[in-house]
Amino acid sequence: MAGTRAFDGTTRAELAERTADLQRVKAEYDNYRRRVRRDRLAVRHVAVANVLRELLPVLDAVERACAHEPMTPGLREISETLRVRSGALGLVAFGEVGEAFDPSRHEALAHLVSPSCARLTCTAILRPGYRVGDQLLRPACVEVTGPR
Structure with a gap:
């Protein structure tokens, strides 16, 4: 057949080697993507925890105000918003x-x-x-x- 070339043993070996290289690189890249995704989630969790830790004195102050002051619509809204938003962050x-x-x-x-x-x-x-x-x-x- 004109234009087609039969694969000889050397060509098959090179093809198998290139295929194995490609599979190895793909596996390394997949592992890299998983590691980056996991690291990003870990950084997000640390950042959220740090922000919430800094907000705890604000939550305490609002709770004290709610316990000792007349409940105004504004104070009720602040308290509810803080509770809902901080709860949404876990x-x-x-x-x-x-x-x-x-x-x-x-x-x-x-x-x-x-x-x-x-x-x-x-x-x-x-x-x-x-x-x-x-x-x-x-x-x-x-x-x-x-x-x-």
């Missing part, structure tokens, strides 16, 4: 009366002794704790009651 408040005391999540500021308690229990939440995903931004400050 901020979760924690610390409930009756929870078992967990030193990895709670900071005990007062300890009351009660022989009727078998374990340390949070009996007052003095300041809520916050987390983003599994990352603790601030422990909850609590009063605990329990045995000696």
Whole structure:
């Protein structure tokens, strides 16, 4: 046949070698893209956590204002907007009366002794704790009651 050339053994070997090279480069590039995507997500998570950590004093001030001032429409809107927007970024408040005391999540500021308690229990939440995903931004400050 004119214009067609039969592949000899050398040509087949070169083709196989180039194909293997191309597959290797493609695999390296795919791994690079996955690594870059993972690194970008990690940087985003760190940035979001840092911004939210800096906003915690603002959240505390708004909560104190809501507790001690007459609730005006403006204060209600500020409080609701902060709560919704920070929640959309993954901020979760924690610390409930009756929870078992967990030193990895709670900071005990007062300890009351009660022989009727078998374990340390949070009996007052003095300041809520916050987390983003599994990352603790601030422990909850609590009063605990329990045995000696």
